[in-house]
Amino acid sequence: MNKKLEIIINFKTSVPFYEQIVNQIKASILNRELDDGELLPSVRTLAKELEISILTVQKAFESLRQEGIIESVVGKGNYVKYDYIHKIEDEDIQSFESRIESIVREAKKRNLSENELINLVRLFYCD
Known part of the structure; x- marks a missing residue:
């Protein structure tokens, strides 16, 4: 792993731990803190760092795999799936265009x- 993935578990929220992990990994990818193809920490390492169950981290990674966000390579680990960022960017652009x-x-x-519309846009753009 090239960069340090920082995940913080909030023990006082009703949001399940695995969901917090999923949301924070997605955010790290979208914020370019994690790149396409980047290796994630192992399930055991992450569980130990977060002081939570290995099963919880496995559930988070399985959820990310099912969504097509990460891919597992047997014996090597879990990686941010290539093209995931581009897929999300395309969806964002389509939403913006809409x-x-x-x-x-x-x-x-x-x-x-x-011209009136463009002037309105300029007013907001310059803020």
């Missing part, structure tokens, strides 16, 4: 010109 399309439709309904 929101823009919705805004443009709304602007047209309100009879705003293209």
